């Protein structure tokens with residue numbers, strides 16, 4: 397039995413990880429609830445092997461409390477919004493880079509054995525023309541969010557060599573599924589909830605990206621955690637499938653039985669500043685660890701839309 401700290405454990409991916417880890421580990425969650433919800437972890441609150449600390453990765457005091465006797469850190473806390481990182485770069489830096497650096501430094505002082513970091517395969521490579529994109533591709537991020545993820549990855553590399561901590565950067569595809577409160581599917585659902593007859597899509601609809609269903613992302617994370625045997629491992633985490641934004645719009649409209657809704661594109665190549673138009677990460681390394689996806693993307697989109705309907709309601 398290990399003691400695992402999940403930063404951002406009340407958030408979307410983090411809380412699904414907690415659901416899985418709690419079966420065999422002591423789990424500590426450090427989350428400031430700026431984006432996550434206590435209700436995502438409510439079912440664990442009374443368990444002896446669970447501890448929730450409402451606090452920030454930017455506070456050394458909170459980190460010290462959270463890291464007591466911890467063996468493994470799964471670092472999922474972040475300001476996750478690319479658009480906000482473009483509007484407020486220094487604020488984004490203070491959470492995503494300085495906060496992460498404080499966590500790494502406190503982890504070193506507390507003799508943590510292993511750190512897995514939620515990086516982003518959709519943003520660190522930027523606009524590469526190498527598809528599918530392998531882990532060896534140079535970083536050329538086009539958003540501050542992607543730059544921050546890349547910076548933290550560099551420190552994981554140095555920390556693994558200097559202090560002997562086993563480290564992995566999980567370069568996630570776009571993750572979808574229950575409890576997610578951001579991203580393109582969430583935005584489409586909320587727009588259609590406000591106006592079921594029309595869906596405005598930012599961009600020309602031809603943006604095409606790697607996606608993955610959340611339960612597969614959790615399985616892949618645990619698979620990597622079991623397989624790092626030393627040093628530093630950067631690894632792409634995706635399903636191997638990609639979806640066009642126009643197809644996602646159709647799937648959301650179909651899942652809501654709104655076949656009559658007009659889908660209108662704003663027309664630009666990029667949806668917003670910092671949006672990478674095509675992402676297609678190579679998952680050969682992940683597959684070589686014996687991992688396989690279990691949920692097809694189109695099914696994943698439908699399951700997620702059903703969860704949105706059950707959670708927020710939908711009248712048409």
Ligand SMILES: NC(=O)c1ccc[n+]([C@@H]2O[C@H](COP(=O)([O-])OP(=O)(O)OC[C@H]3O[C@@H](n4cnc5c(N)ncnc54)[C@H](O)[C@@H]3O)[C@@H](O)[C@H]2O)c1
Nearest residue numbers: 404407408409428430431432452453473474514568570571
């Ligand atoms: N969802 C995706 O598609 C995706 C893709 C690539 C990478 N990631 C990364 O995975 C991680 C989890 O993302 P998510 O989609 O679950 O987002 P999320 O917003 O649901 O989860 C992030 C959590 O971090 C918490 N948090 C934010 N700032 C904090 C701080 N200073 N101290 C403590 N907690 C803080 C939030 O309250 C939230 O619970 C993030 O690092 C994100 O950048 C997500």
